Amino acid sequence: MTRRIVVIGGGENAEHDVSLATAAAVAEALRSGGFDVEEVTIGRDGTWRRGQEALGSGVLGSVAGALGVIGRADAVFPAVHGPSGEDGTLAALCALTHTPMVGSGLRAGAVGMDKWTTKLVAEAAGIRTAPGRLVTAAEIAGIEFRTEVVVKPASAGSSFGVALARDASQLRDALACAARFDDRILIEDVVMGREVDVAVLREADGRRWAAPPLEIHADGLFDTRSKYDGSARFSVPAELDHGDRAALTEAALRMFDALGCAGVARIDFFLTDAGPVLNEVNTVPGMTAESQVPRMFAAAGLSYERLVARLVDAATVPGFHMSAICGAP
Ligand SMILES: Nc1ncnc2c1ncn2[C@@H]1O[C@H](COP(=O)(O)OP(=O)(O)O)[C@@H](O)[C@H]1O
Ligand SMILES: [Mg+2]
Missing domain, CATH: 3.40.50.20 (Rossmann fold)
Structure with missing residues (x-):
């Protein structure tokens, strides 16, 4: 049927x-x-x-x-x-x-949506993230930094409200902009490294696997404009040596499991000289045929049409374990 x-x-x-x-x-x-x-x-x-x-x-x-x-x-x-x-x-x-x-249930969705909470989970799971500090919108008037920082809303996407601040005036503007998207704001050290994304798929039988990673070639921050005006250049599969590829894939799977993700998630990293640094987790990543996730699975031989069908095959009622608690003898 x-x-x-x-x-x-x-x-x-x-x-x-x-x-x-x-x-x-x-x-x-x-x-x-x-x-x-x-x-x-x-x-x-x-x-x-x-x-x-x-x-x-x-x-x-x-x-x-x-x-x-x-x-x-x-x-x-x-x-x-x-x-x-x-x-x-x-x-x-x-x-x-x-x-x-x-896709993912409530817990993974909620934790993955919050960049601060994601950071805490990642660090606890042994995955590095950018050193950062959480401030509330009410505190931003008193914030000072002597170094360059990245400012971003704790919960947003598509780079809305994300900015690099090089001096006090840029910091003030960046904090005010981020505060339009969330009342919790993250101030992070600037990470120097290549931007590499890893997509993980959990199949209907529970097996999960990572597609070949994708590298984003952005000039500076991967901002909203370059995300959608077609100017961003991706390499799929990313050119990686065996060690880096293994480290990225292992960290992506560990993060997927730490949050208890389902369906597909895109786990975004900076690849630094000291290895992968997690940037963020997307539990509902962009999924047009040209988006990063379908392009990564295409590189693994899985077409866009087959990918969405496989996601439907793996659909489950989220968090539905009531029989284990109430019904089972
Ligand atoms: N700590 C950081 N250091 C350097 N670049 C960063 C940092 N955080 C974010 N960026 C850049 O800003 C972009 C958007 O930030 P991100 O946290 O991924 O927000 P979004 O959820 O909106 O995609 C990233 O793709 C990256 O290019
Ligand atoms: Mg991002």
């Missing part, structure tokens, strides 16, 4: 348009793979619609309508990057409705 998949895109954050692009590409690839696909979009105002059709009136009414659509799905494919999506919010909805979904 044809499986019915609900792809959810859009969302209430700065990455709304990026999420629409991911959702449209995923939906098209699933359709050409023979799935019955419904596209549901969360508007910038939080109202849900199916195609152009409002699913109810206001946020509450449309969420109620969306639950009806989700309830008829064989699986949900969440394609909402950033807060109120990737951060575990949609995974929670699937958990509560007992709906199988593609």
Whole structure:
């Protein structure tokens, strides 16, 4: 029987348009793979619609309508990057409705969305990260640094609110900009190294493996403009010697397991002279055919259409272990 998949895109954050692009590409690839696909979009105002059709009136009414659509799905494919999506919010909805979904559950989504918490987990798991400090938006007026630093919102994406600050005036501007995206802000040492991403896929049988890493050739910060104007250059597979490739892959798998990720995650590193330094984890990475993750799996011989189908095959009800607690003798 044809499986019915609900792809959810859009969302209430700065990455709304990026999420629409991911959702449209995923939906098209699933359709050409023979799935019955419904596209549901969360508007910038939080109202849900199916195609152009409002699913109810206001946020509450449309969420109620969306639950009806989700309830008829064989699986949900969440394609909402950033807060109120990737951060575990949609995974929670699937958990509560007992709906199988593609990708990570609530815990991995929430921890991966928060760059400060990710840092704490990574360091505890023996994976290096940039030395950094967390400040709240209320504290930014009193912050001073004598060295160059990178300033970023603790929870955002697509480089929104990320800036290099070289002096006091740039630091003030960077902190004010980051504070528009989150009330928790990270100030990090500048890491000198190559930018290399590793994609990890957990298959339906629980086996997880890493695709060949991808190197980003950016001039300075990999910023929002170069992410989407087509000017970024990627090398896939990245040119790496055996030791570096093994260290990156091992760290990516360790981080995937430390967070308890599922589906696909993109684990981003700086490759320094002293080895990999974790930058961040994306549990709902960009997934158009041209995005990093599909390009990495293509380098492993897995086509975009097959990748999204494999993700659907691996869909599970997130965090569903109730029988172990309540039902089993
Ligand atoms: N500590 C750092 N040192 C050097 N460059 C950094 C650092 N943190 C981030 N960057 C640069 O900024 C880009 C965006 O930062 P990132 O933390 O990945 O935010 P986002 O989640 O928005 O992608 C990175 O791809 C990298 O080029
Ligand atoms: Mg990034």
